[in-house]
Amino acid sequence: MTAKILDGNALAQKLRADFKTRAEALAAQGERPGLAVILVGEDAASQVYVRNKVKACEAAGFHSENIIFPADVAPQAVLDKIALLNADPKIHGILVQLPLPRNFDSDAVLEAISPAKDVDGFHVENVGALMQGQPRFIPCTPYGVMKFFEEAGIDLKGKEAVVIGRSNIVGKPMAMLLLHAGATVTVCHSQTKDLLFHTRRADVLVAAIGRPRFVTADMVKPGAVVIDVGINRLPDGKLCGDVDFEQVKEVASAITPVPGGVGPMTITMLLGNTIEAAERALNR
Numbered sequence: 001m002t003a004k005i006l007d008g009n010a011l012a013q014k015l016r017a018d019f020k021t022r023a024e025a026l027a028a029q030g031e032r033p034g035l036a037v038i039l040v041g042e043d044a045a046s047q048v049y050v051r052n053k054v055k056a057c058e059a060a061g062f063h064s065e066n067i068i069f070p071a072d073v074a075p076q077a078v079l080d081k082i083a084l085l086n087a088d089p090k091i092h093g094i095l096v097q098l099p100l101p102r103n104f105d106s107d108a109v110l111e112a113i114s115p116a117k118d119v120d121g122f123h124v125e126n127v128g129a130l131m132q133g134q135p136r137f138i139p140c141t142p143y144g145v146m147k148f149f150e151e152a153g154i155d156l157k158g159k160e161a162v163v164i165g166r167s168n169i170v171g172k173p174m175a176m177l178l179l180h181a182g183a184t185v186t187v188c189h190s191q192t193k194d195l196l197f198h199t200r201r202a203d204v205l206v207a208a209i210g211r212p213r214f215v216t217a218d219m220v221k222p223g224a225v226v227i228d229v230g231i232n233r234l235p236d237g238k239l240c241g242d243v244d245f246e247q248v249k250e251v252a253s254a255i256t257p258v259p260g261g262v263g264p265m266t267i268t269m270l271l272g273n274t275i276e277a278a279e280r281a282l283n284r
């Protein structure tokens with residue numbers, strides 16, 4: 001079997017066309033969606049992500065602010081900036097790019113963002129709402145993954161879903177969304193004893209590990225849907241996912257490529273969350 005390729009660029013383009021229309025409607029009512037992105041330090045990968053987020057905002061007709069602090073900035077200066085953005089009516093979404101430098105209390109920074117502007121969905125209040133099945137902002141990467149299932153008509157009810165990775169950004173919210181969609185969910189991680197046992201039972205396998213080509217064909221149940229959240233840079237400069245795409249596409253029924261899979265969807269859902277925030281601001 002050769003898997004159906006789930007094309008993140010095509011799906012992102014389709015969703016962004018809808019977002020652009022909604023952004024224009026908001027702008028016409030004086031509520032142009034605005035996103036502020038804060039980056040602390042010079043991490044190369046983070047710089048690329050932030051640049052792409054700002055570019056996507058501009059293409060969608062949003063107001064955007066890109067705030068860059070040096071790595072040695074006092075954490076209080078970042079908190080002060082967040083307080084200003086919380087009160088700024090031009091800004092509907094605030095995102096602090098992670099990871100922050102080691103001397104930062106990342107939780108305190110995330111809790112400083114107004115829950116109503118927390119378009120990453122990382123504030124405890126929004127995490128709790130998601131856990132209870134009443135999400136206000138869904139974290140962008142797992143939100144994008146759910147859009148693939150929706151687009152491909154993949155019904156998750158009763159499916160065995162296995163998530164590899166338990167981060168707050170991907171693994172945990174992903175598990176929660178799959179659970180709410182009716183899947184039976186297993187979360188595997190670095191301490192899991194028999195990973196193979198779990199992955200081979202998975203009808204839906206989500207890899208969010210951060211290790212290049214970690215998931216090989218022998219780990220995948222024939223006909224499974226395989227979602228690759230990884231973005232790893234190889235020594236030759238090329239990007240690859242957490243899944244050995246060439247092997248696994250011969251076993252899976254559907255698979256996301258890297259690049260061109262989950263990546264473009266993450267930024268797309270950030271735009272979606274920012275529009276939602278602006279629509280809520282208008283209705284308040």
Ligand code: GUN
Pocket residue numbers: 095096097098099120140141169
């Ligand atoms: N670092 C890696 N992924 C993300 C994300 O989705 N949001 C933020 N803020 N930082 C990240």
